[in-house]
Amino acid sequence: MSSWHGHERGRFPPVAGARSGWGPRGGLGVLVLLWPLTAGAYRPFDGTDADVAEVHEFELELGPAGYYRQGSAIDFVSGGVINVGFAPDFELVLQGFAYLPEDASSPAANKFTDTGAFVKHVWRDGCLQGNGGPSFATETGPLLPTVNDAPGFGVYVGGILSTCVGESLVIHWNAEVQILRATYDLDLFGGAILELSPSEYVVRPVAEVFVEHDFGGAQTYSGLVGVIWRVREKLSLDVAVRGALIAEQTVSEVRTGFSLAIP
Secondary structure, X not given: OOEOOOOOOOOOOOOOXXXXXXXXXXXXXXXXXXXXXXXXXXXXXXXXXXXXXXXXXXXXXXXXXXXXXXXXXXXXXXXXXXXXXXXXXXXXXXXXXXXXXXXXXXXXXXEEEEEEEEEEEEEEOXXXXXXXXXXXXXXXXXXXXXXXXXXXXXXXXXXXXXXXXXXXXXXXXXXXEEEOOOOOOEEEEEEEEEEEOOOOOOEEEEEEEEEEEEOOOOEEEEEEEEEEEEEEOOEEEEEEEEEEEEOOEEEEEEEEEEEEEEO
């Protein structure tokens, strides 16, 4: 399972400028082409957990319909994360998200962003893997070029510690360092996900808080609450609302989606 990586993370405003020829249909077309080929966010969070897909398992984490508002600008968000278990305790993570302005006359361009390719590795099998103690994993890789957003490549390195409190509560601690695309500024992220044990509850409330500092500008404070419904062992549905303060500007967001694991 993975998270929403990249400079924007679904949190930053659309890039102003002339509208390009890459319209909503084109953006959705890109996603339709990508999803079957590359099926995380540990949905619906920005952070992730210290676990990976099983070997030869394909995890598809999609948010086909989301709402993002910063100031007066409103975007519809659609995209997802693909996790492929390619070796014991290893998975490949691919991700990307499309932002489509609600107002067709907006000067902001549609964009395909939050793109990246990462390798996640579990270094310590702990409570998430059915053993005692915490689970620990790392996730590293390049931030990939975007469409109508920050050009070039960046670098991402993240560490995840998942701790189980008794039989019911799980906390995923995330610490991340990024070198951002285009500007090559340093970006630091620290957060925590709280959820009830997936093995104990079919429908469980979840929450996430994080702080992020972009040394080139924005400071972000974010909080999220939601619900995950485990329909069956390999399929879960989720919905969450998020509020944030980015560079002293308020952000509101609704995330809906599902996670599906295919052997």
